[in-house]
Amino acid sequence: MFDSEEVKKDFPLLSRRDVVYLDNAATTQKPKQVIEAVIDYYENHYSNVHRGIYTLSEEATDMYEKARENIARFVGLRDASSLVFVRNTTEALNLLSYSLGTRLESGDEILLTEMEHHSNIVPWQFLQSKGVRIRYAKLTESGLLDVDDLVSKINRRTKILSVSHVSNVLGSINPVKELCSYARDNGIVSIVDGAQAVPHMPVNVDEIGCDFYAFSGHKMLGPSGIGGLAGKPEALDELIPFMGGGEMIRTVTYESSTYADVPLKFEAGTPNVEGAVGLSAAVNYLRRLGMQNVKKHEMDLMQHILNLEDEMSIRNLRSYGPRDVTHRGGVYAFNIGNQPSFSVDDLSEDSTLARGAIHPHDIAAELNKRGIAVRSGHHCAMPLMGLLGLAATARASFYIYNGKSDVDLFMSALLEISRGL
Amino acid sequence: MFDSEEVKKDFPLLSRRDVVYLDNAATTQKPKQVIEAVIDYYENHYSNVHRGIYTLSEEATDMYEKARENIARFVGLRDASSLVFVRNTTEALNLLSYSLGTRLESGDEILLTEMEHHSNIVPWQFLQSKGVRIRYAKLTESGLLDVDDLVSKINRRTKILSVSHVSNVLGSINPVKELCSYARDNGIVSIVDGAQAVPHMPVNVDEIGCDFYAFSGHKMLGPSGIGGLAGKPEALDELIPFMGGGEMIRTVTYESSTYADVPLKFEAGTPNVEGAVGLSAAVNYLRRLGMQNVKKHEMDLMQHILNLEDEMSIRNLRSYGPRDVTHRGGVYAFNIGNQPSFSVDDLSEDSTLARGAIHPHDIAAELNKRGIAVRSGHHCAMPLMGLLGLAATARASFYIYNGKSDVDLFMSALLEISRGL
């Protein structure tokens, strides 16, 4: 097991800035190993990839493809060519919506869940204009996916199932392996949004058995602007290209074009090589800690915070998501007092905040005064917020450099704030 | 005027590696100012943008939006919100093809030129399946755009004109201001692919008067994974969003979504903030040199190489593109001896290279042995290669850190090689 205090020392920002950084579901800090990998690439090997015959370009190509191999291995792919580099999870899901969308017809159904991030809702809504229908599997009282409800919504019009592996609001961990096997049995294309999973637990895409799996580098110690779309070789093969341009072609004439093989087919234009190189260094860092340990670490923090919640009984504090930490990632969404739901219609003279309630913006601002960084808002999950009857929440989310002392600081600050404003 | 030897000192790679880097049309090296800006962001300000109430996120948001302002000003935009951050030119053009494509009908025409990069051909070819027709304006003998031919191809079915500002093979500079005014007069949406222009000459998008202008950061000293789509405010406003997800929405319900204003409408998902910050530093670097000076510098190098060509009369050397350097960027595509055109059909017993001809791969490899990095291949312009009757060329392309001595080294190496293999 690793020591989060030791880990923290690898992160220049965390020692330079006096901050308890608890916004890790949004994005994570970078260890010096990642920063150095990017600098090394700029200072010693920078060049364009794939088509250069000169030494620098060969080095860059080699680094880019080795990064692909390394990251592919990290997420359990047998074959590095099953990993497409994309900008982020959002791009991966849009790629899928565009490419798979061309196969769909009016009346076809896409099955999502009520806990999805906007990135796994809006791209599919684009297809509604052609008569495609979106359905949402319900959640249970405790904030877990209601698998029975999901299964009951599968029918012969269901063509795509796309679910998050871990919710970025509730932290709920979904049984994606089981879900993908339902999908397979019913001839449904299965997609997993792994943005909140790959950074926080061991993930083996081949084992999950999904057709496609998406994740973002910046949420797992890597640079921004790089992420992965992993897939079954045959599923990727069948997918029509998303963007056209350099690298992704085999031949182009004025009349028509033929395309390169996977993964290049989906990597039009000059790629973010430093992003790939940096993400590969991030993967090495995480591998050294051990993803099982990372998961355990966050589970411990989560248990600690839930225990403190019970012990401290902070006035009006309410938090969301499953209480059983074995089904929950390190995400803690909460409010102080009742928050009204987001609605433009139901304003009334006494619609100001209920007594004792503190708006999540004010909570975040007060925490910030105390050097603690949390997020407040809808967390790109407005529909889920609506379902919870809330306009917004505050959210603390943890990672490898957060320790119990961070949680303690956070909770005692909350206590103070709950008495204050 | 600046001194390229002095400039070179700012580029760590160029002093560490013993290389004459002449592949600048593909991508450019990074000065320490850009690398430091990226490191500073990682080590002192890293966070997610736009929705955080805490100090780090405010700093990151501020840096991201200041970068947008700075880069927008650099390309002559009055209004920073007219600059959308994209991954690269390729993404910008695909965004336009998807968004504008929804407005097109069978029989509508898109007008391109014969010198376009794959990125400005393939995305438009995607629209052929819905009956959209692509036409190509011809080139003159000297490799310049035949404006008369372009104008003659405008008719009432023409809906989009998309042209490169500068060719990445011939170096030809196109009269985009004039072309966009034709487009405007005929109610045609005008797009300029500025990938080879913004890095190398003063560009003022407002003055050009195009509806949309695309460019890549990595070709102008900036990081990979960041680029710009600039546009007229009303043109961007009318464009439907390309990708869906976080940041680009106003409201999302399970049923439907509304979208944010430009530019966020087009920036779904977590953006490449370090990319934007690095590109902003690159823009500062270029501004300090003066883009008029950058242009003059490359013109001088180009004139020098054309002079040497005449003086040295290297056996079988042939180069492509306009001889008048006032209409030409710093791109020098060439061959030694006759290269066959790309065709699978016309192989014959004596289709090996003509006597004295040297394959561009071999030229590049031989130059590489001498520490000179040039590209060889089709330069993502296969159709243009076909037009020139070639399968491939070698290509040297220049930038601010290349001096006359680099050109001299390059030409004398060519002389040696032309005698050798």
Add this chain to the structure above:
Amino acid sequence: MNVGNEGFEEMILDHYRNPRNYGRIEHPTSAITEYNPVCGDALHFTVNIRNSRIEDIKFIGRGCSVSMAAASILTERVKGMEIHEVEQIREEVFLKSLGIYLGPVREKCALLSLNALKKIAGGKRDES
């Protein structure tokens, strides 16, 4: 809110706890609801405009301390103003008058009310 001047911070908290002009005008000449989807804040203004002058203004709403206080402060300021004067209130100037550094996100909270009033003013202008 962030690093700021104590006095101004007091002012914000005071307006947040005791918003001025809170409520609805019965038969307003204009009304508008403005909201910030990021945090769910919503403000509803009812206004009486006569001879291009804001005779009365009230608001109801829900929101964080900054959006509520800014709305309250703004209603006090614009009462009696000509609508073209409201249109001319510059965002930077209004933000500065609040006296505390807000940061980019909370600036949006503070500007919610100003945006609403500008829309009302612009609308009235268009009609005349």
Add this chain to the structure above:
Amino acid sequence: MNVGNEGFEEMILDHYRNPRNYGRIEHPTSAITEYNPVCGDALHFTVNIRNSRIEDIKFIGRGCSVSMAAASILTERVKGMEIHEVEQIREEVFLKSLGIYLGPVREKCALLSLNALKKIAGGKRDES
């Protein structure tokens, strides 16, 4: 080509300048054209296969020194081989046998001919 062993480099240049088995077989049992669009290189092989054995092989083509030399070298090696043996030639092994470091792009040039022959072998296999 890049940093390499002088002797091997000589071998490549020799095969490039004087390709072996250059030409066409009149009535081949198999033929294939393989090309590399990146550089326009194209190789055309005609092969006589009898009893699953490569009795004769010739090629014509155009390309850089590496692709031409590799094709020439490969024809010499496979003549007389069983087709299943051709299928089993491993890319790494073939590249290594050329004796010089090629780098990722030029490896593709060198493998053009091997890919072509494997397709022929695979095709023959499928038919039998």
